[in-house]
Amino acid sequence: MADRIPATVASLQEARDGVLxxxxELRRSPDLAARLAYPRAWIALKAEGEWRYAFALWAGHRGLDAATYLAVSERLDGRRSDAALSAWFAPVADPRRQEKHLRRLRELFLRHGQGRAPNARTRFLELAVEEPGHEKSGEKQLVDLLEAVYRGLSVPAQAAFRKRIGQ
Known part of the structure; x- marks a missing residue:
């Protein structure tokens, strides 16, 4: 399998398995760890109470291991994996949340002997759909949606919104 390019993921479970x-694989492969600083797109997934991270290029392809990734990474197309992942993951819009992910990613780098900082243009993608068994109440979902919309507005539009809702 080392020379064959794996298919892109076709389900949330496949993407989740890749992240997990x-x-x-990082623990097993110093060569993979040496590449930590290069990817700009990372998947962030909360599993068993902890945030887990993976290159989007990694999470977007089925059944990768370190040896296969290292053998085929230059031939993998990030646009294809991003398109596959966009069915379940969306960019993190909140700058505070982005900073928390960046801090955790730096910790991951240090755990694997990489003193270099993540790429300055690193972006994180988080789960944008509900995993089975983790559904939120309708009202909480609405609040989450309103917050996401608000954070996507320009500063003047945010001020106009706050004025309209009486704040």
Missing amino acids: SFER
Whole structure:
């Protein structure tokens, strides 16, 4: 399989499996760890109470291990993996949340012997759909949606919104 390009993920479970396998493969492969500073797009997924991270290029392809990734990474197309992942993940819009992910990513780098900082243009993608068994109440979903819309507005539009809702 080392020379064959794996297919892109076709389900949330496949993407989730990829994210969860990433750190295990990092522990096994110093060559993979040496590439941590290069990717700009990362998947952030909360699993078992902890944030887990993987290159979007990694999470967007089925069944990767370190050896396969290292053998085919230059032939993988980030646009294809991003398109596949966009069915379940969306960019983090909140700058505070982005900074928290960046801090955790730096910690991941240090755990794997990489003193270099993440790419300055790093972006994080988080789950944008509900995983089975983790559904939110309708009202909480609405509040989350309103917050996401608000954070996407320009500063003057945010001020106009606050004025309109009486703040």
